[in-house]
Amino acid sequence: xISLSRIKAVFLKELVQMRxxxxxxxxxxxxxIMQLTLFGFAIDTxxxxxxxxxxxxxxxxxxxxxxxxxxxxxxxxxVRRVSTEAxxxxxxxAGEVSYLIVIPEHFERDFVRGERPQILIAADASDPxxxxxxxxxxxxxxxxxxxxxxxxxxxxxxxxVPPFEAVIHRQxxxxxxxxxxxxxxxxxxxxxxxxxxxxxxxLTREVERGTIEALLSTPVRASExxxxxxxxxxxxxxxxxxxxxxxxxxxxxxxxxxxxxxxFAALFMFIFANLMLGYLISTVAKTQMQAMQMTFFxxxxxxxxxxxxxxxxxxxxWAQGIGEALPITHFLRVVREVMLxxxxxxxxxxxxxPIAVIVTVLxxxxxxxxxxxxx
Amino acid sequence: xxxxxxxxxxxxxKKFGGxxxxxxxxxxxxxxxxxxxxxxxxSGKTTTIRMVCGLLKPDGGSGAVLGxxxxxxxxxxxxxxxxxxQRFSLYGDLSIRENLEFIARLYSLDNVxxxxxxxxxxxxxxxxAKQLAGTLSGGWKQRLALAACMIHEPELLLLDExxxxxxxxxxxxxxxxxxxxxxxxxTTLVSTHYMDEAVQCDRIAFIAYGKKLIDARTADxxxxxxxxxxxxxxxxxxxxxxxxxxxxxxDVLARFGAAIHVAGRDPDALxxxxxxxxxxxxxxxxxxxxxxxEAFIYLMTGATDNFANGLETRVGQ
Numbered sequence: 217x218i219s220l221s222r223i224k225a226v227f228l229k230e231l232v233q234m235r236x237x238x239x240x241x242x243x244x245x246x247x248x249i250m251q252l253t254l255f256g257f258a259i260d261t262x263x264x265x266x267x268x269x270x271x272x273x274x275x276x277x278x279x280x281x282x283x284x285x286x287x288x289x290x291x292x293x294x295v296r297r298v299s300t301e302a303x304x305x306x307x308x309x310a311g312e313v314s315y316l317i318v319i320p321e322h323f324e325r326d327f328v329r330g331e332r333p334q335i336l337i338a339a340d341a342s343d344p345x346x347x348x349x350x351x352x353x354x355x356x357x358x359x360x361x362x363x364x365x366x367x368x369x370x371x372x373x374x375x376x377v378p379p380f381e382a383v384i385h386r387q388x389x390x391x392x393x394x395x396x397x398x399x400x401x402x403x404x405x406x407x408x409x410x411x412x413x414x415x416x417x418x419l420t421r422e423v424e425r426g427t428i429e430a431l432l433s434t435p436v437r438a439s440e441x442x443x444x445x446x447x448x449x450x451x452x453x454x455x456x457x458x459x460x461x462x463x464x465x466x467x468x469x470x471x472x473x474x475x476x477x478x479x480f481a482a483l484f485m486f487i488f489a490n491l492m493l494g495y496l497i498s499t500v501a502k503t504q505m506q507a508m509q510m511t512f513f514x515x516x517x518x519x520x521x522x523x524x525x526x527x528x529x530x531x532x533x534w535a536q537g538i539g540e541a542l543p544i545t546h547f548l549r550v551v552r553e554v555m556l557x558x559x560x561x562x563x564x565x566x567x568x569x570p571i572a573v574i575v576t577v578l579x580x581x582x583x584x585x586x587x588x589x590x591x
Numbered sequence: 592x593x594x595x596x597x598x599x600x601x602x603x604x605k606k607f608g609g610x611x612x613x614x615x616x617x618x619x620x621x622x623x624x625x626x627x628x629x630x631x632x633x634s635g636k637t638t639t640i641r642m643v644c645g646l647l648k649p650d651g652g653s654g655a656v657l658g659x660x661x662x663x664x665x666x667x668x669x670x671x672x673x674x675x676x677q678r679f680s681l682y683g684d685l686s687i688r689e690n691l692e693f694i695a696r697l698y699s700l701d702n703v704x705x706x707x708x709x710x711x712x713x714x715x716x717x718x719x720a721k722q723l724a725g726t727l728s729g730g731w732k733q734r735l736a737l738a739a740c741m742i743h744e745p746e747l748l749l750l751d752e753x754x755x756x757x758x759x760x761x762x763x764x765x766x767x768x769x770x771x772x773x774x775x776x777x778t779t780l781v782s783t784h785y786m787d788e789a790v791q792c793d794r795i796a797f798i799a800y801g802k803k804l805i806d807a808r809t810a811d812x813x814x815x816x817x818x819x820x821x822x823x824x825x826x827x828x829x830x831x832x833x834x835x836x837x838x839x840x841x842d843v844l845a846r847f848g849a850a851i852h853v854a855g856r857d858p859d860a861l862x863x864x865x866x867x868x869x870x871x872x873x874x875x876x877x878x879x880x881x882x883x884x885e886a887f888i889y890l891m892t893g894a895t896d897n898f899a900n901g902l903e904t905r906v907g908q
Contacts, residue, residue, distance in 0.1 A: 219699055228693070233684055
């Protein structure tokens with residue numbers, strides 16, 4: 217029988233050791249703060265002053281007022297005025313400008329006639345984060361620029377659909393990505409990095425220090441060691457989550473739209489999955505150094521193939537397959553669905569059960585790997 | 592020392608990667624005995640102890656420890672055995688008290704605090720309970736390790752080279768404690784390199800290459816080895832030593848104060864070797880009975896480290 221008192225013994229011992237190991241403890245608290253600062257601030261999710269080229273084929277007061285509005289806005293910085301579309305495209309392709317805004321011929325005439333002339337906004341969306349903000353802003357800027365003119369228009373043109381059409385070409389990356397993705401995604405990355413790293417040496421450290429021999433000569437069972445050793449870090453995981461969620465709300469103004477209950481269920485499962493993954497590494501690795509190297513082996517796909525950095529749907533099938541096997545891929549979907557889209561349990565169910573399966577498989581593998589003998 | 596043996600195993604065998612480390616090992620240890628394992632490095636002492644306490648699964652053999660099946664009931668054996676490892680294996684970053692409490696809880700003991708207090712007191716560690724174990728000196732670490740493996744009051748104590756690197760006084764204190772436990776009926780199996788530890792044992796097994804070569808009461812060891820000995824006294828000890836070494840024909844040459852003891856298993860060769868020191872000034876050669884010292888030196892120097900293959904031990908088959 218599994219003994220609760222023995223689990224408690226291992227649990228308490230790990231807590232004391234964790235508390236004594238100040239540097240590691242500090243890292244576990246500092247990593248969320250550092251990553252939030254790096255990813256949240258240094259990587260600006262709402263870039264301003266994007267270099268812009270304009271091509272004006274019409275030169276009426278409406279066009280001039282639009283130009284003035286664009287200049288006033290933080291988003292666009294008009295650096296070039298081009299005379300042909302080809303020239304604009306070349307600048308865009310060369311990366312000298314990030315935006316090309318084209319006002320067509322007879323814009324003012326068609327505007328007044330109610331023919332909804334098109335304004336072309338061509339964006340270099342190769343950096344999706346850089347593209348999304350200004351694109352969204354362009355429409356609003358144009359609408360406000362034309363507001364005084366609209367008042368002078370016949371009533372039938374006012375209200376409802378704007379009397380012009382902004383045609384947006386996101387070039388080089390039609391999919392785009394929203395900037396809100398970064399901070400919720402960070403939660404997954406932080407939990408993965410710290411929890412796997414810390415548990416990956418859980419057993420390796422005992423083996424290297426020779427303490428495993430005394431431990432195994434007592435009646436303690438493999439499952440008791442596993443549970444007792446990993447549970448303290450569930451607490452750490454929740455502390456880290458609290459830090460990230462607090463920062464997301466207070467500093468980055470990211471809402472938490474969905475239901476917390478399914479979120480926390482998925483969170484608990486995800487934390488457990490990471491601990492089991494780390495623990496499995498610690499049953500395989502012979503030294504702490506090896507454990508660290510194996511940990512990085514998990515980190516790379518976790519960052520690259522989970523949908524944290526690149527859109528999951530855009531990856532080739534084999535890469536998606538690897539991604540699906542990682543707990544973080546499913547957790548990131550849950551976080552984004554719940555936090556940003558307000559999803560409930562019904563919507564995230566499809567990503568919760570894979571985490572549960574991963575946890576189960578990892579636990580069984582760990583217990584099979586870890587023998588209570590020194591063979 | 593009556594009743595069923597505490598350890599009673601037969602044909603115990605362990606292989607690591609094709610190398611037989613312990614080879615058909617029989618062992619019978621009566622209750623309350625202090626039983627010594629003597630043998631060079633790599634001879635299989637540690638492996639045997641680990642099999643007895645359930646840390647290693649034997650590849651062959653059978654038997655009982657404390658009346659429990661050594662192959663199938665290692666969980667229950669662990670509850671009643673205290674194992675002190677060769678290397679300090681408690682937690683350096685836990686305090687003395689925390690280490691003892693941790694071990695006590697793993698044995699699901701009640702009154703953990705009282706037991707730990709008692710253990711601290713009996714070892715004279717009460718006022719250092721909060722000190723981190725990693726900062727203790729070798730002797731204190733060893734006392735703590737002994738306290739930890741005695742905390743659940745085991746009936747069988749397995750000590751793997753317990754006093755390696757410990758000063759003589761601490762070693763003597765340690766052995767006083769073991770004697771006290773033995774008097775209370777605790778059985779002890781101890782592996783050692785040291786002669787002064789070996790003489791503390793009631794019975795000794797000499798092990799080489801995973802095989803038990805001698806198993807006898809400690810007092811009977813010289814007879815088992817079968818040595819003939821001479822005691823040589825002369826002011827010219829260095830010259831005597833040089834001549835004896837170049838002559839050969841004996842197995843043990845050891846200095847005891849102002850004398851040399853020379854011993855060998857072949858009486859004729861030994862007698863022949865004595866001719867080499869004839870004529871040295873004031874020489875006295877005396878035939879003596881080979882004692883424990885000569886026997887141990889013979890055993891410990893006779894078989895070199897067992898990690899090399901193909902070496903032959905000089906101990907009889």
